[in-house]
Amino acid sequence: MEGLFPKPIIRLIGDRGVLVEYGNTISQEINRKVRTVAVALNLEMPEGIVEVIPTYRSLLIIYDPLIISLKHVEKELESIEDRLDGLDIPLPRTVEIPVLYGGEYGPDIEFVAHTHNLTVDDVVRIHSGAIYQIYMIGFTPGFPFLGGLPEELHTPRVETPRALVPAGSVGIANNQTGMYPIDSPGGWRLIGRTPLKLFDPVKEDPFLYSAGDMIRFVPISADEYNRILSERNA
Amino acid sequence: MEVFAILEPGAFTTVQDGGRYGYQQFGIPVSGALDMFSYLAANVLVGNGDNAAVLEITFTGPKMEVLSDAIVAVTGADIPVLVNDGPRPAWTSFEVRRGDVLSVRAARRGVRAYLAVGGGISVPVIMGSRSTYTAGKIGGYSGRALAKGDRLHSESVNGRSRLVAFPEELKPSLPDEITLRALPGPQDDYFESGLDAFFNSEFTVSSKADRMGYRLEGPSIELKEGVPRSIISEPSLSGAVQIPADGHPIILLVEQTAGGYAKIATVVTPDLNLVAQAKPGNRIRFKRVDVAEIHRLYADYRSLLEHIKRMF
Numbered sequence: 300m301e302g303l304f305p306k307p308i309i310r311l312i313g314d315r316g317v318l319v320e321y322g323n324t325i326s327q328e329i330n331r332k333v334r335t336v337a338v339a340l341n342l343e344m345p346e347g348i349v350e351v352i353p354t355y356r357s358l359l360i361i362y363d364p365l366i367i368s369l370k371h372v373e374k375e376l377e378s379i380e381d382r383l384d385g386l387d388i389p390l391p392r393t394v395e396i397p398v399l400y401g402g403e404y405g406p407d408i409e410f411v412a413h414t415h416n417l418t419v420d421d422v423v424r425i426h427s428g429a430i431y432q433i434y435m436i437g438f439t440p441g442f443p444f445l446g447g448l449p450e451e452l453h454t455p456r457v458e459t460p461r462a463l464v465p466a467g468s469v470g471i472a473n474n475q476t477g478m479y480p481i482d483s484p485g486g487w488r489l490i491g492r493t494p495l496k497l498f499d500p501v502k503e504d505p506f507l508y509s510a511g512d513m514i515r516f517v518p519i520s521a522d523e524y525n526r527i528l529s530e531r532n533a
Numbered sequence: 534m535e536v537f538a539i540l541e542p543g544a545f546t547t548v549q550d551g552g553r554y555g556y557q558q559f560g561i562p563v564s565g566a567l568d569m570f571s572y573l574a575a576n577v578l579v580g581n582g583d584n585a586a587v588l589e590i591t592f593t594g595p596k597m598e599v600l601s602d603a604i605v606a607v608t609g610a611d612i613p614v615l616v617n618d619g620p621r622p623a624w625t626s627f628e629v630r631r632g633d634v635l636s637v638r639a640a641r642r643g644v645r646a647y648l649a650v651g652g653g654i655s656v657p658v659i660m661g662s663r664s665t666y667t668a669g670k671i672g673g674y675s676g677r678a679l680a681k682g683d684r685l686h687s688e689s690v691n692g693r694s695r696l697v698a699f700p701e702e703l704k705p706s707l708p709d710e711i712t713l714r715a716l717p718g719p720q721d722d723y724f725e726s727g728l729d730a731f732f733n734s735e736f737t738v739s740s741k742a743d744r745m746g747y748r749l750e751g752p753s754i755e756l757k758e759g760v761p762r763s764i765i766s767e768p769s770l771s772g773a774v775q776i777p778a779d780g781h782p783i784i785l786l787v788e789q790t791a792g793g794y795a796k797i798a799t800v801v802t803p804d805l806n807l808v809a810q811a812k813p814g815n816r817i818r819f820k821r822v823d824v825a826e827i828h829r830l831y832a833d834y835r836s837l838l839e840h841i842k843r844m845f
Binding site: 310311312313314315316318324325349350351352353354355356357359361364365369435436437438439440441442444481500501505506509510 | 668670671715800
C-alpha cells in the first residue's frame with residue numbers, strides 16, 4: 300500500500316510503548332504527517348506521555364501506564380487528529396550546513412562523479428542544490444536520515460565500511476544522504492565535511508536540528524572551513 | 534569530595550543512574566542501570582535519592598583505594614566484596630575508611646553488581662543524566678568504562694547514619710533458567726507459526742550479550758509468507774525482541790537506538806532485571822501475556838519499587 304493509511308495502525312510495545320504507523324513507505328507525505336502529529340502532541344503534551352519519537356513513517360510514544368491508560372493514549376491520538384486543522388503548527392525549519400566538498404574531506408566524491416559521468420563540480424552543484432527532509436534521527440547521536448537526494452547521485456555504499464569516519468563527514472548511501480555527528484565506523488560514500496559541531500553534549504541544546512526539519516548544504520572554501528573551525532574552537 | 538582511586542577497574546565498570554530520558558528522538562539511547570531493582574536497592578541501602586549514580590560492575594569488579602570515609606553497599610550479582618581482605622556482606626550497607634582498599638571480585642552467580650556510595654558518584658550531568666553511553670562516548674566518567682588511575686568523587690559525604698540490611702525475602706534469586714513474560718508485538722503480525730515457536734521453545738544466551746542487546750541461540754524463528762524481510766528502521770525500546778534475518782532472537786536493551794527488523798514481542802519491564810543477570814549459556818523461555826496482565830505486572834513492580842524506597 301502506498302501513501303498515507305486512511306487510519307493509523309496502532310502497535311503495542313510492551314508495557315509502556317505505542318507505535319502509531321501512518322504508512323508503509325518512505326515518503327515526504329507520510330513523514331510530514333508524522334512531524335505534524337509529533338509537533339501537535341509536543342505543543343500540548345497529555346499528562347503521562349513521556350516522549351514522542353518521530354520515525355520515517357510512525358510515531359513511537361512512550362507513556363507511563365500508572366498515569367495514563369493505554370485507552371486514553373489512543374483517545375488522545377484520535378482527539379489530536381481531530382484538532383490538527385485548528386492548531387498552529389510551525390513550519391519546519393531549514394538548517395544550513397556549510398560543507399567543504401571533495402579533497403581529503405570527501406575522498407569518495409570522484410567515485411560518485413565517475414559513477415554517474417559527472418564532474419566533481421556537478422556533484423557539488425546537485426548535492427547542494429537540493430533541500431532535504433530529516434526523516435528520522437538515529438544510528439548515532441544526531442545522525443540524520445535525509446530524504447530527497449536527487450537520483451543522479453544515488454550511489455551504493457563502500458564495499459568495506461571504514462573503521463573510522465571523522466565527525467562532520469557528509470556522505471551518500473544509495474538514495475540517502477546524511478552526516479556523521481560523532482567519529483564512528485561507517486559505510487557511506489564520503490563527499491565532504493562540515494566544520495560545524497553537529498552534536499555538543501554539554502550544550503543546553505546539544506543538537507542543531509530535529510526530525511522533520513529541512514537541511515540545505517552550502518558549499519564553502521577551505522579558508523572558510525578553517526575560519527569556522529577556529530571560531531568554533533575559540 | 535574524592536572518594537575512590539581505581540587500582541584495578543574490573544572487566545567493564547561504568548557509572549550509571551536511572552537513565553537518560555527525552556533524547557531518543559535525537560538518537561540518544563536511555564542507558565542507565567541494566568538491573569534497575571538492584572540499582573535502586575543499592576542506593577536505598579546507603580541512603581541516596583533514587584536517581585543517584587552508582588558503579589555498574591560486569592562479571593568482575595574494581596579494586597579501589599578509599600580516599601574519604603564513606604558508606605557503601607553492593608547489590609545485584611552474587612559477588613565477593615572485601616575491605617582490606619576482610620569479607621563484607623552484600624545487600625547490606627557498611628563503612629569504609631580513608632586508606633582502606635575496597636575490592637569487588639568475580640561474580641559467582643549473575644553478571645552485574647551495583648556499588649553505591651553515600652551521596653552518589655559525582656560526574657557531570659549530561660542531558661539530564663550521569664549514565665555512561667560508551668558507544669556515544671557521553672556521560673559517566675569521560676564517556677567510558679573506568680580505567681586504572683581514575684579518581685572518583687562523591688556528591689557529598691552524606692549517607693545514612695545507621696547501617697541497614699536488605700530483607701532476605703526481597704532479594705532476587707539468580708537462576709540459570711529464566712522465564713520472561715512478554716506481550717506479542719509491535720510486529721507480531723509478521724509471524725504465524727513463528728509466534729508459537731517463539732513462545733514454546735527454549736533459548737540459550739549467546740556470548741554476544743551486552744548493554745545493547747542479548748543475542749539468543751536456539752530454534753530459528755520464521756517470518757510468515759509474503760511479509761518484507763526487513764522493516765523501515767525505527768527506534769527501539771528496551772525489552773523488544775527483534776528477529777533478524779537469521780531468525781535468532783535479540784532482546785534489545787538500553788543502549789540500542791534503532792533497528793530494521795520485525796519485533797515479535799516485548800518483555801515486561803520487571804523481567805528485564807532477570808535479563809541483566811543472565812549470562813552466556815543460561816536458558817531463557819518466553820511466556821505470552823496479554824495487555825491487561827502486562828500492565829498489572831508493571832503496576833505491581835512499580836509499587837514494589839516505591840515500597841523499597843520507603844523501607845528504612
